[in-house]
Amino acid sequence: MxxxxxxxxxxxxxxxxxxAEPGGPVPPQPVMASQFHLSDDPSADFYGRAGNPxxxxxxxxxxxxxxxxxxxxxxGMAAVSALMRVLLKPGDTVVLPSDGYYLGRSYVREHMxxxxxxEVATTAAWTxxxxxxxxxxxxxxxxxxxxxxxxxxxxxxxxxxxxALVAVDNTxxxxxxxxxxxxxxxxxxxxxxxxxxxxxxxxxxxxTTTDPDLVARLRTERxxxxxxxxxxxxxxAHRGLGTLDLRLARQAENAAALYDVLRExxxxxxxxxxxxxxxxxxxxxARQMRRFGGVISFELASAEAAARFLAASRLVSSATxxxxxxxxxxxxxxxxDAVPEGLLRLSCGCEDTRDLVADVLTALEAAI
Ligand SMILES: *Cc1c(COP(=O)(O)O)cnc(C)c1O
Numbered sequence: 001m002x003x004x005x006x007x008x009x010x011x012x013x014x015x016x017x018x019x020a021e022p023g024g025p026v027p028p029q030p031v032m033a034s035q036f037h038l039s040d041d042p043s044a045d046f047y048g049r050a051g052n053p054x055x056x057x058x059x060x061x062x063x064x065x066x067x068x069x070x071x072x073x074x075x076g077m078a079a080v081s082a083l084m085r086v087l088l089k090p091g092d093t094v095v096l097p098s099d100g101y102y103l104g105r106s107y108v109r110e111h112m113x114x115x116x117x118x119e120v121a122t123t124a125a126w127t128x129x130x131x132x133x134x135x136x137x138x139x140x141x142x143x144x145x146x147x148x149x150x151x152x153x154x155x156x157x158x159x160x161x162x163x164a165l166v167a168v169d170n171t172x173x174x175x176x177x178x179x180x181x182x183x184x185x186x187x188x189x190x191x192x193x194x195x196x197x198x199x200x201x202x203x204x205x206x207x208t209t210t211d212p213d214l215v216a217r218l219r220t221e222r223x224x225x226x227x228x229x230x231x232x233x234x235x236x237a238h239r240g241l242g243t244l245d246l247r248l249a250r251q252a253e254n255a256a257a258l259y260d261v262l263r264e265x266x267x268x269x270x271x272x273x274x275x276x277x278x279x280x281x282x283x284x285x286a287r288q289m290r291r292f293g294g295v296i297s298f299e300l301a302s303a304e305a306a307a308r309f310l311a312a313s314r315l316v317s318s319a320t321x322x323x324x325x326x327x328x329x330x331x332x333x334x335x336x337d338a339v340p341e342g343l344l345r346l347s348c349g350c351e352d353t354r355d356l357v358a359d360v361l362t363a364l365e366a367a368i
Pocket of ligand 1 (some may be wrong): 075076077078101140144169171172190191192193194203204205
């Protein structure tokens with residue numbers, strides 16, 4: 001396994017490669033089989049829903065980056081919902097971010113029975129009372145779309161004292177940006193649809209934990225529920241992971257440059273990017289994150305101003321999701337997020353910084 005002391009780029013490029021074999025392929029190859037020749041070896045593959053070499057290759061790569069054992073799911077929400085089904089039973093209390101990805105809240109409220117749901121803002125003053133009686137505390141830091149940050153280590157200490165497990169939705173940070181398990185969380189999960197796959201052409205998610213019993217329960221539940229990713233999608237995401245380090249570096253460069261011009265612009269009311277020392281989340285973010293990504297948010301005067309900005313930009317498409325090669329922006333209020341009408345979440349892509357900054361400045365003229 002390629003792990004420390006190699007750097008992020010090396011680990012992304014080499015993660016999950018099969019051992020070299022003369023005449024064998026260098027990159028991982030997708031194994032599309034649903035059936036395998038049966039064997040007396042109980043660890044051998046036998047049916048595609050239970051496991052296959054393509055899953056194992058990417059699980060090994062992501063698990064090494066997260067620092068645990070990874071279980072893949074067909075989407076980020078499939079990972080979130082599987083975790084809830086496996087860990088929670090009726091009567092349990094679950095603490096969820098009030099300002100995090102909206103479908104997590106919908107799932108526990110509308111699709112699971114009998115849970116006590118406590119919604120807490122990422123920037124709340126977390127105390128023993130906030131987590132009292134909880135079975136699971138789910139954090140999302142940086143949060144989507146607000147880009148607020150909470151102290152994983154401090155909250156994990158509180159939650160563990162209360163007997164709760166702590167899971168962190170690590171989607172915005174990516175496995176290179178933050179290691180929740182090393183910071184004291186029990187579970188890291190993410191939508192790999194975003195930065196890990198990175199090319200806006202596949203949905204995928206994962207859960208990573210160091211608890212072998214939880215890994216076994218997740219794998220069994222995945223097999224029985226049938227919420228399994230297709231090998232081709234997993235292979236695409238593995239191919240994408242190879243350039244995660246490079247893509248994140250360019251995206252963060254673009255975010256830093258855009259942060260500076262947005263901050264100064266008269267059409268922009270506020271701008272957030274935890275990577276900037278000027279951002280209110282920076283102090284905690286800098287302590288617990290390894291590096292920053294390309295997602296920023298900023299507020300224009302109104303929904304109409306945001307629409308004019310999007311219509312005027314040639315490089316920033318109006319689309320939801322983030323972490324891909326192509327810059328995009330999403331007016332989150334349209335999805336019901338409790339944010340100002342003119343707030344845009346902008347996912348910086350891998351365009352040249354000069355081009356992206358010039359394009360955004362031109363589009364902002366239309367938003368004034
Ligand atoms: C996108 C996202 C999800 C859901 O992931 P899908 O792959 O779209 O199912 C969960 N959490 C966060 C923070 C996200 O941004």
